[in-house]
Amino acid sequence: MHRNTEPVRLEPLTEDNLAMLLEVAVGDADPLEVMPPVAGAPGWNARREQAFLEFHRGRALLAEAPVEYTYLIAVGGRVVGAARLQPGAEGLEAGVWIGRSERGRGVGRAVAEQLRTAAAELGARRIVAVTTVGNSAARTLLGAATSTVSGDTVTATLALD
Template sequence: MHRNTEPVELEPLTADNLALLLDAAVADADPLEVMPPVDGAPGWNAERKQAFLDFHRGRALLADAPVEYTYLIVVGGRVVGAARLQPGVEGFEAGVWIGRSDRGRGVGRSVAEQLRTVAAEIGARRVVAVTTVDNSAARRLLGTATSTVSGDTVTATSALD
């Protein structure tokens, strides 16, 4: 697979671009990779698409007090995934999903660097990421962060200076 040479940008999620995020998820990701589980047959159906929209409307798009900051990952003008920062006791938890077609091309590394910058700008002192021990791509992105393993879960914490 070739490395991405196009600019990778984080664009804040809005009510106006939420449909673009859903389109990217449906086109290039499994629902279980991008949202909490929804009962029913696997794959994207009308109920799962609505649940995806409701999930984001109830978190990042709450007018008074959003639960998290969510960003579209845009590569060369195309939405290819999402990144989030959720304030918590231990720091801002980071989460990322990238569509299958753009994985392994350096997009995640660029996103991780940008999330650290954004987190610092919004007042975070630490960024925390949680993944599974078998998610080697995510573990590579954790780089020099301090990591702990509990069962099949890896939690990494990185101080922002």
């Protein structure tokens, strides 16, 4: 495993950088890793690409009261994925996807730290993350959090106070 040594930054998603995020998703991730399912044959196609754009425009890019805060993950100036914080009853729910070519290089750990800082700046008292039992990379990042397992779902809560 080759560790990343370039700076990792979170940049707020905007209409101006949304196309860059789509490009990374299409080139380096499966649609099911980065957005809700869309009916049809697996893989990327024009319909899925449009659904990806509409998904983000309908959540993070709403002019008033966005559903979530979405950030591009940039490594040394290259967009490599996205992270989000979504307000919920238990705190801010965190979600991250990183393109296949950047996985296993320490990017997720840097993103997790920056999401904790962003959540605290937004006034959150805790972060909640939901993943599957089989997602060992995500479970490693959630190591310090209090976790519960229900079937194939792991829910982790990390207090920020």
